[in-house]
Amino acid sequence: MRAVVQKSFGGPEVLEVVEAERPKPLSGEVLVRVRASAVNPVDVAVRAGAFPLLGEPPFGVGWDISGVVEEAGPGARFKVGDEVYGMPFFPRAATGYAEYVAAPSRQLARKPASVDHVHAAAIPLAALTAWQGLVQAADVQAGDRVLIQRAAGGVGHFAVQIAKARGAHVIAVASEGRRDFVRGLGADEVVDYRTTDFTDVVTDADIVLDSTAQGDRSLGVLRPGGTLISVLEHGDAALIERVEAAGRRFAGISVEPDYAALEAIAELVDAGRIRPYVEETFPLAEAGKAHELVAAGHVQGKIVLTVE
Structure with missing residues (x-):
């Protein structure tokens, strides 16, 4: 072969x-x-x-x-x-x-x-990362305010759709050129990272999905008891300690094979909820x-x- x-x-x-x-x-x-x-x-x-x-x-x-x-x-x-x-x-x-x-x-x-x-x-890899973070670790629910970094990328564009499929209010961080794309995925708000610091305009988020290694900055927009999902800093013990000391939850994601999650994702794809x-x-x-x-x-x- x-x-x-x-x-x-x-x-x-x-x-x-x-x-x-x-x-x-x-x-x-x-x-x-x-x-x-x-x-x-x-x-x-x-x-x-x-x-x-x-x-x-x-x-x-x-x-x-x-x-x-x-x-x-x-x-x-x-x-x-x-x-x-x-x-x-x-x-x-x-x-x-x-x-x-x-x-x-x-x-x-x-x-x-x-x-x-x-x-x-x-x-698989991108959607499982989003699913294992948002659904399995954070248990995203209808009405939750969810901030998603790199919303137009591989993990991000699935995360937007998974959060919306669960009824969340989605705030997407993406460039102005990707605004229509992420809006089309279901984002309720779009923050252009090139002109706006998300920490200036986002408050009281229930969940942040951070794939940019900006854990400390993401922590600042979470409400008390909110969850920081970190893709790149999942092993950072000092960050975990700071998140917990601030009264927030930390969920470090290191994606792994998961056929049950893949089956659930496939159902959403076939239902037209994820593309x-x-x-x-x-x-x-x-x-x-x-x-x-x-x-x-x-x-x-x-x-x-x-x-x-």
């Missing part, structure tokens, strides 16, 4: 397509013929060596996949021909930029029927170009690799 691997840390040019042995599913696993694989900021950080999650190269990056079950091991929860999606093995290596991935069947869910593989692949947005696609051989775009930091929604 073809797979994208890297033999050293470095820029996008270290990503290369090689011929690799097709994995064999073990008991409880399925072999997925991958149709699409999304590119996330964590992929870029791992490739560059800025986040040495997988140790030293060689290895293959990529986690988000959508495809078709080609082989099922004994006891697997899917059968050959089922369309599935997920984020297997994270934070361990999954080598998701490949024609085939073998994964535990309980780390995958049935693909939303209403979207194609490209849009399904855009969902994944894909800004651009690239073939597997151009994974480096996709990484360049993600590394630039201004992607609206997600970037996806197609695997033909």
Whole structure:
């Protein structure tokens, strides 16, 4: 099979397509013929060596996949021909930029029927991050005031829609150029971070989803008893202590595979409550170009690799 691997840390040019042995599913696993694989900021950080999650190269990056079950091991929860999606093995290596991935069947869910593989692949890591923070950690409810940083990005654009699906009042932080986009996702208010400091205009938020490592500043807009969900500072003991001393709750999110959450998200997608947005696609051989775009930091929604 073809797979994208890297033999050293470095820029996008270290990503290369090689011929690799097709994995064999073990008991409880399925072999997925991958149709699409999304590119996330964590992929870029791992490739560059800025986040040495997988140790030293060689290895293959990529986690988000959508495809078709080609082989099922004994006891697997899917059968050959089922369309599935997920984020297997994270934070361990999954080598998701490949024609085939073998994964535990309980780390995958049935693909939303209403979207194609490209849009399904855009969902898992970003939407699970938003879901595990907003729903599982903060238990967002109707009427809650929710501030979402980077609302037009991968995690953010799902977070806006998940919060709205739960009946929350959503305040989105995004550039003026993304205003119509996040409004279309359901945001009730939009704060242009380029001209306005969100701490000057937002007060008494029940929940803040912070994916910008601005925990202390986000803390200042929370009401007493409110919840700070941190994506990048989840292990910051000093920040946790300051949040709790201020009478607020801290929820650090390190996303993990969760088939039940993926099933719930798929239901919302098929009900028209969540729509994944894909800004651009690239073939597997151009994974480096996709990484360049993600590394630039201004992607609206997600970037996806197609695997033909």
